[in-house]
Amino acid sequence: MQISIENLFFPINQKRSLRIDNWFLSEGKSALICGANGSGKSVFAQLLSGKLSSASGEIQFSRPDKLASVSFELEAEILAEDRYHNDSEFMEGGVDHGRVAREIIGNGENLTSICDLIGISYLLERPFKEISTGEARKVLIAKALIKSPELLILDEPLSGLDIKSRQEILELFNSLINQGVQLLLFDFYNEELPTSISHLVYLFEGNIVLEGPRKDVTQSSKWKTYTGFQIQLPHHLPDCYHYDQLDVDCPFVETVDLEVAYNGKMVFKDLNWVFKSGEHWRISGPNGSGKSTLLSMISGDNPKAYGKDITLFGIKRGSGESIWDIKQHFGILSSSLHRDYRVSVTLLEAVVSGFYDSIGLYDKPTESQWRIGKEWIELLGMKGREQTPFSALSFGEQRRTYCSSRCQITINLIVG
Amino acid sequence: MNYFNTLPLRLQLRELGKCSLLDPSEYNGVEILKGKKIVIIGCGAQGLNQGLNLRDSGLDVSYALREGAITDQRQSWKNASENGFTVDTFDKLVPTADLVINLTPDKQHSNAVSQVMPMMKEGACLSYSHGFNIVEEGMQIRDDLTVIMVAPKSPGTEVREEYKRGFGVPTLIAVHTDNDPKGDGVEFAKAYAVGTGGHRAGVLMSSFVAEVKSDLMGEQTILCGMLQTGSILCYDKMIEKGIDAAYASKLVQQGWETITEALKVGGNTNMMNRLSNPAKIKAYTLAEELKDIMRSLYERHMDRIMTGDFSEEMMKDWANDDADLLKWREETNALAFEKSVPTTDEIDEQAYFDDGILMIAMVKAGVELAFESMVAAGIKAESAYYESLHEVPLIANLISRKKLYEMNRVISDTAEYGCYLFSQKSVPLLKDFMSKIETDVIGAGLTSDSNGADNQQLDTINRKIQDHPVEKIGVILRDYMTKNRN
Numbered sequence: 001m002q003i004s005i006e007n008l009f010f011p012i013n014q015k016r017s018l019r020i021d022n023w024f025l026s027e028g029k030s031a032l033i034c035g036a037n038g039s040g041k042s043v044f045a046q047l048l049s050g051k052l053s054s055a056s057g058e059i060q061f062s063r064p065d066k067l068a069s070v071s072f073e074l075e076a077e078i079l080a081e082d083r084y085h086n087d088s089e090f091m092e093g094g095v096d097h098g099r100v101a102r103e104i105i106g107n108g109e110n111l112t113s114i115c116d117l118i119g120i121s122y123l124l125e126r127p128f129k130e131i132s133t134g135e136a137r138k139v140l141i142a143k144a145l146i147k148s149p150e151l152l153i154l155d156e157p158l159s160g161l162d163i164k165s166r167q168e169i170l171e172l173f174n175s176l177i178n179q180g181v182q183l184l185l186f187d188f189y190n191e192e193l194p195t196s197i198s199h200l201v202y203l204f205e206g207n208i209v210l211e212g213p214r215k216d217v218t219q220s221s222k223w224k225t226y227t228g229f230q231i232q233l234p235h236h237l238p239d240c241y242h243y244d245q246l247d248v249d250c251p252f253v254e255t256v257d258l259e260v261a262y263n264g265k266m267v268f269k270d271l272n273w274v275f276k277s278g279e280h281w282r283i284s285g286p287n288g289s290g291k292s293t294l295l296s297m298i299s300g301d302n303p304k305a306y307g308k309d310i311t312l313f314g315i316k317r318g319s320g321e322s323i324w325d326i327k328q329h330f331g332i333l334s335s336s337l338h339r340d341y342r343v344s345v346t347l348l349e350a351v352v353s354g355f356y357d358s359i360g361l362y363d364k365p366t367e368s369q370w371r372i373g374k375e376w377i378e379l380l381g382m383k384g385r386e387q388t389p390f391s392a393l394s395f396g397e398q399r400r401t402y403c404s405s406r407c408q409i410t411i412n413l414i415v416g
Numbered sequence: 417m418n419y420f421n422t423l424p425l426r427l428q429l430r431e432l433g434k435c436s437l438l439d440p441s442e443y444n445g446v447e448i449l450k451g452k453k454i455v456i457i458g459c460g461a462q463g464l465n466q467g468l469n470l471r472d473s474g475l476d477v478s479y480a481l482r483e484g485a486i487t488d489q490r491q492s493w494k495n496a497s498e499n500g501f502t503v504d505t506f507d508k509l510v511p512t513a514d515l516v517i518n519l520t521p522d523k524q525h526s527n528a529v530s531q532v533m534p535m536m537k538e539g540a541c542l543s544y545s546h547g548f549n550i551v552e553e554g555m556q557i558r559d560d561l562t563v564i565m566v567a568p569k570s571p572g573t574e575v576r577e578e579y580k581r582g583f584g585v586p587t588l589i590a591v592h593t594d595n596d597p598k599g600d601g602v603e604f605a606k607a608y609a610v611g612t613g614g615h616r617a618g619v620l621m622s623s624f625v626a627e628v629k630s631d632l633m634g635e636q637t638i639l640c641g642m643l644q645t646g647s648i649l650c651y652d653k654m655i656e657k658g659i660d661a662a663y664a665s666k667l668v669q670q671g672w673e674t675i676t677e678a679l680k681v682g683g684n685t686n687m688m689n690r691l692s693n694p695a696k697i698k699a700y701t702l703a704e705e706l707k708d709i710m711r712s713l714y715e716r717h718m719d720r721i722m723t724g725d726f727s728e729e730m731m732k733d734w735a736n737d738d739a740d741l742l743k744w745r746e747e748t749n750a751l752a753f754e755k756s757v758p759t760t761d762e763i764d765e766q767a768y769f770d771d772g773i774l775m776i777a778m779v780k781a782g783v784e785l786a787f788e789s790m791v792a793a794g795i796k797a798e799s800a801y802y803e804s805l806h807e808v809p810l811i812a813n814l815i816s817r818k819k820l821y822e823m824n825r826v827i828s829d830t831a832e833y834g835c836y837l838f839s840q841k842s843v844p845l846l847k848d849f850m851s852k853i854e855t856d857v858i859g860a861g862l863t864s865d866s867n868g869a870d871n872q873q874l875d876t877i878n879r880k881i882q883d884h885p886v887e888k889i890g891v892i893l894r895d896y897m898t899k900n901r902n
Binding site for chain 1: 462463464471490492495499500501572580616
């Protein structure tokens, strides 16, 4: 379908606005819309998919009803609906698992074929809020496709997907384009983005600065200026807060014959793992293989850790310790924790909350903690925006903030 | 026999007047519960989530369920065992328990406690989350047992969410004066509150009597009763005046939640401030009229709760297989509002205020009347706040998701029974008042767009709104409940 935009204006934050004076995309033409964090990609995608309405200007589509979208915002919206309709209080057993993946995707004749194609048939009866990050992405893609859209608006559709799934989804996108579906894909630029899309638009600080055939744009002299590394690493990181050191001989993690199952379904078993001080571990596996479950077993967030043989920082789980005794020893970065960061705090408060491992700020930070928090914000290139609400930051900016907040505490162990 | 009625006036007054916010220096962590056996009876939303918090605070928690729930592997059994807890029958777990936490539904208290009490070990502690069984049903507890109450003032899922964030929910604690043989009941209650994270959001030290009398009053008047009355009257009025039925339906169903979100954040003052100057003056005037008309009804409910007449009447219906309750529930299902279909069109958040002036007046009048009636009966402002203003958004949320019939079905039986009694009286009581109502205050908004107002009048009204005692105590308690105390 044909899209034309005139004099579009939308304020992204106090300093920056998305401003598109004149933009036209002809019938059936797909495009990549790329840019760095905070460049306005998501705002642009949401304006196009009708999730946001512009402050001024106009977007015209030839057939707006044949449009579907995939984005983090959509996922957040679905999860918020589930929370709103949560009936835990009135159910026997007190747990409302929310809608299953099948309900999220919706009905359509092609349900079975789409789910087979994307490889999610096995999880259709699982609660959406309990599946992994990558699996949730795939469910959203299926939800978009079931509407047989003419235009697909995809905001970072590949994020959280494992290598194999990325390849499969990219192939799927290519074949959709060949079938005549029009794609608008918003993402950081990467060679692997669907080769069938030849048109590239580059956003910089809320403006379209480059546009044209993919090859021409990426080979232009300006491309390097816009896409080059913008963050200069400092000589040293801001100070960390110190506390009583652990016994150096004590492993961070020790598990004996660890086994985890949900409703009788095995996630993993016979895990004997010793993770010592000074070591670095990478734990990899495809989407849904149990990475997050393993992480939650050692982060103190999973109730199933009780009754298992797990020793963290020398403390045996279930020996009368409080989870805060354990949490003080590590920083954790995870997409699901970022997702759970739903409280009204400012950027500065979000960073400083890392000192307390809390989501939101409930303690009275010291002067030096405020100072360190400000240094981190400067390091992130967000100086001057300390009082901006965390929720008003772009997804990428939130992620950066959240990461820095979890880095500043006593770095014994960072997992994520 | 009604326990409250057995007390001499002197003790009735003392119990009713108990309520104070604990100072952070008064807690001693979970020390007194360390290494003790805690057994929770019932695994619903409160049971499961409080148990998860207590265990994450380093305490030893297990679940006692009825044999049937275990052999049939019912959902409560599944959820407790999936979360790695020991689950067993009453007779296996209760005799070893130092603290037994009764978190079964209110109506089952009599049964559950009668069954558990003989099994409890000498000198153990029994905890309730609501005092109806003790105060109104007059349950006698063995002399050697300590009886406490710990009642988080939020749904179970929120109790868990806030704990995981590193915070908690406001919590009410109490000790049953007749069952505190060692005098350490309060220490158990405080430690239990700390274990669920409640101390971070404010713990109120109250009494069984004050909790029951204020809880009954709040739920049957401002919470369920007033919102039910308002829904019926506002919807019917809009239909009578030709407002689009789908719009009227949504305005009422979603309106309570939207306007009380403002109430939750900043009390009546903030809710009223969401209106334009002329609309605020209008809402204030309507609320004053409503208060005049309804004051005697609120007071009558408070009086019948105090004398025990209300619970006696209700318990007769319990004994009669809920005949009245079920009949009234079906009457609610037959209401025009209940059958209405809300529009799918978006209504702007501000429009709920602008078009819902009467609804705002009803909330304000109801909150103030319930609060005033409680305080006049000897209940402290802190208790009265939690049982009136604090809980309005929770019921408003239920209505926005489920309308009236389902709201009534899921709330406690005491709340539902009281809600019907209230609305049966209040709807006819407001007939004359409603006959003068036009769409400018419900459905269409004021006709003039001007925000102009008389300064003198506006200033007087603003002061009256913010100087009401429910607003004064609200500022203090909300400050405790919200995060940023830095």
